Amino acid sequence: MFLPCSVTSVVPVWIMMAQLQQGGPDEKEKTTALKDLLSRIDLDELMKKDEPPLEFPDTLEGFEYIFNEKGQLRHIKTGEPFVFNYREDLHRWNQKRYEALGEIITKYVYELLQTECHLKKVTLPVDATESEPKSFIFMSEDALTNPDKLLVLIHGNGVVRAGQWARRLIINEDLDSGTQIPYIKKAIEEGYGVIVLNPNENYIxxxxxxxxxxxxxxxxxxxxxxxxxxxxxxxxxxxxxxxxxxxxxxxxxxxxMQMYIRDNGSPEEHAIYVWDHFISQSAAENVFFVAHSYGGLAFVELMIQREAEVKNKVTAVALTDSVHNVWHQEVGKSIREWMRENCCNWVSSSEPLDTSVESMLPDCPRVSAGAVVPPSAPSLAHSPLWFPALERCTGSNITALWV
Structure with a gap:
């Protein structure tokens, strides 16, 4: 096994200590001193000594990667998929490299939202001063004026940002699997206005x-x-x-240090802020949500804080692997009843797509997303079916919503 030179420099000390342990009192004193020396050596820090600089390219081309015509991330020269373990035995460096690539991909997806989906970027807070921290969301030109229907997308927690479902899927699979772009394009094609939330952009x-x-x-x-x-x-x-x-x-x-964005310091705050300043002001008669993972929790919190408004304006909610909990969030009976009629949670399961899945919580129905890995749920759950289902929605019968 290969050991970095910083570690191999300590090996002779260990050998010497083993030899001294076999000697008399003087040798034992030396052994004690050597043990003390070793106890003061931070091996994690020693491992860092041999790391290459934590400096990485700021473009996909700099990483020598590109998205091909199928939306797959591939090496420019070899055509191979992304390799995490670029350098053996340097996990921290590899992780930092992965994170740097992820930041580039986030910006790349932002560009696609504007160039391919023709969404506009809207700064938050709406009255932000030039000097304060800011966030943003994306929306279609008709998001606030479409009189018929509006689709709102909320991703989960973690490193993902607006337009993404799962970074891992973008890097290891393709853009269609890991981003919200297929949803957005289909929504626009079907005549929906679209608002894409950015609930993890809480601070700079x-x-x-x-x-x-x-x-x-x-x-x-x-x-x-x-x-x-x-x-x-x-x-x-x-x-x-x-x-x-x-x-x-x-x-x-x-x-x-973290400088939090006013009124958008958490996913829950962000959802409420976007509701107050945009969604509730929209002309759409029917508002539909698709919320993944923690996005489901953020939606439920929105319901708790704006119950009457949400009930009046939201027609149906598609949750995917939602982590909301009606007990922990202290959801009232009237909200739970509304969720049973107007929400459905597609969850990771080995069962066939849309098979009913038992739930311990008295809220919305749960059905199989036909996927075992949680981040896959948004891309696999009812994707070819849910727009026509929303169109037929009556708002009173859950089976009419999703079949």
């Missing part, structure tokens, strides 16, 4: 100044005794680090 990250780093470590509000104890630990830690600094030279990541 800025690098801390030296003064801010120092301030955060001082914790002046703490009791004097606790502060003294912390100072003592910090001094001892610094002493240990200085002791073995010659053995390591790890890369230090920048310290950042």
């Amino acid at each position: 990250e800025v690098e801390k100044t030296k003064a801010q780093v120092q301030l955060s470590s001082d914790s002046s509000d703490e009791p004097a005794e606790k502060r003294e104890r912390k100072d003592k630990i910090q001094k001892e830690t610094k002493k240990r680090r200085d002791f073995y600094e010659k053995y390591r030279n790890p890369q230090k990541e920048k310290e950042t």
Whole structure:
């Protein structure tokens, strides 16, 4: 097995310690000293010493990847799919590389929403000043003026952003599987207005100044005794680090701070804000939601906060692997009854598509998405069927909604 040179430099110390353990009292004292030395060596930090720089390209071409005509991510030269383990035994570096590629893909999807789906980007908050943190959503030109029907899409939590269902599917499968683009194109074709929410864009990250780093470590509000104890630990830690600094030279990541976006600091806040400023103001007689995973929880929270408005305007809701919980969210009886009539949750299951799945919760019906892996649910659940079903919706009979 290959070991980085930073680790192999410590191996002789281990060997020497093993030899000394067989000797007399003097050797045992040396063994104790060596054990102390080893206890002060952070092997994780040693592993970082041999990492390449955490600097990555800012374009797909820089990564030598491109999306082909089938929407699959492929290497420009070899035509091979994306390889996560680009460098053996460097998991942290590989993960950082994957995340950097993911950020590029996020921007790429944003571009597709505007160029292929012809959606416009709308800044949030609507009255944001030039200097404050901002988010945004995407919507069709007729989203607020379409008198007939409006489709609202909400993705799950994590790294995904507007227009995405699952980053993993985009990278490992294709754009149709991992993005909302097929939904959006079909919706526009069927005469829907469209609004695409961006519930995970809750803050911006800025690098801390030296003064801010120092301030955060001082914790002046703490009791004097606790502060003294912390100072003592910090001094001892610094002493240990200085002791073995010659053995390591790890890369230090920048310290950042989060600046939250006004009225959009969480997925739930975001959903309510977009409802108040856009969806509730739309002309559409029928509003339809498709919400995946945590997006389902955000929708239920919206119902709790705006029950009368939602009941009056929303016709049907398609949930996919929703993680909402009517008990934990303290959902009232009237909302649960409305959900039973107007919502359906397609869940990951080995059962055939649309087979009824038992639920322990007294809310909306659950049926199989025909997929075992959760992120696949949005792309597989009833995709060829649900637009005609919405068209036939009566708003009072769940079987009329989805069959």
